[in-house]
Amino acid sequence: MMRIKDLHFLYKKKELSPREFLKDLLEKIKKEDKEYHSFLFLTEKLALSLAKEAEKEILKGDFHPLCGVPLSVKDNILIKGEKCTAGSKILEDYTASYDATVIKKIKEKKGVILGKTNLDEFAMGSSTENSGFFVTKNPWDKTKVPGGSSGGSATAVAKEFCLYSLASDTGGSIRQPSSFCNVFGLKPTYGTVSRFGLISMASSLDQIGAIANSVEDLEFVFEVISGKDPLDETTVDFSFKKEKVFSLKGLKFAFLKEAFEKEVDEEIKKKFNDFLEKIKKEGAQIKEVSFESFHYALPCYYIIMTAEASANLARYDGERFGKKFSGLDFFEEISKTRGKYLGKEVKRRIILGSFVLSKGYFEDYYLKAQKIRNFIRKEFEKTLQEFDFLLMPTSPILPFKIGERINDPLLMYLCDIFTVPLNLSGFCGISMPSSRGKKISPGIQIIGGSFKEGKVFAVGKILETLI
């Protein structure tokens, strides 16, 4: 499996050029992606021009590790002059008028953006079945889902159509598909990566991160995309520093007791337990912790997320951009446009969000959820002050059959029980496979405190050698 460092080395030795590699990958995608549908569309012209620029940089000698490295981008991140659909019919014909900050940063390093990947409409879903266009297939079992909402990105990375993918994570949308496709995914600390140019779902939960084939590759990407951005007031002054960890000896890991509850798949429990045994053998100190807030996290998340989404998605009215259904008067036109061009799950969430914010219900739902969210944050903070890392499975279930859960929204929401707490609390974490290879294996989350990405990567690199 090609890593960023390997490709950089090949470019350095002039054994391969970015244009040659791009050509190979585009051929591979055109041949193989018909079966998986990880890409919504390719951005060939842009890719070619970036590959040419990368070649110039390489000729100069000293070039960045991401220079000439092909990546894909989840189709809810804007690239100037390219379509951006967010997986929705309502934005089918929308073309972005500016670059997201993360795209600007990747372009500066001459990363080769080769296409936009499929997602659940507006990143709402856990299986990519909610895409307004088509369903992406699991890379290791085509009858199963790749997870979501970044199912296209995770499949594209797993099938080696690109070395990494930029995606967003609101309640697990990077980590859960990474787990389902057996790749690595990063959800950074809230405020480390600019959200400017990301199509907003729930602004207090959304973060841009990456999916890749190793911890080190996630680190290369995070180093470039993180940092203060004047165009996103929620970003903080932060400059990433690499850290080193030489062994697990003496490191304190907490693991979540609720990982062994009856609702969790037996194989996941077993692999999670095996993982704990392995790190114990390497000298790590491990201790069970239980979160009082654990079972409240999911309803808390769905209340806050739908509330914020209902406000954010008010802009899709068909008046200024996107598809428009012609009605008799202004408001009828808007209601008809939204009814016709938004998908089922999106409508469900907008309406629920409007409800939890409405007079008479606001206190019981939204305000209560805000307080519980603060409690969750404090529980995380306390645990991460006492321990270096917190471990839990990424998902309570293994990839399921396409169609199995799509008609039962609550059953679908339950996929997110282990991923939403991290978005609610704002801290950072990665999901990594419990066993390497071209197959399905349960994912494990390594969670660190705020701004501890350096530490998470450093220990992740060691943990990666144990799987």
Place this chain on the structure above:
Amino acid sequence: MDIFSLAKIEVEKKEKEKLKNDFQKILKFFDLLKKAEIKEKENFYLPWLSGKFREDEIKEFQEKDLILKNFPEREDNYLKTKKVL
């Protein structure tokens, strides 16, 4: 006002019934929070977001054409909509 009008989403009767059914189940699930005996007084905040203020300065956007091209209906450089009042 019904919740569909509040959210400005018009759906057919059949879809409405299905959605209402989903909402009942989901709201029951949300009700878990009502029973939560968690004594927390403060609303959520992130300690590392300071809420600093900045000057609100106008910066010219260079790609107006790209925005205009996305208008569903336009007349010259104007966005065309139905009468609001």
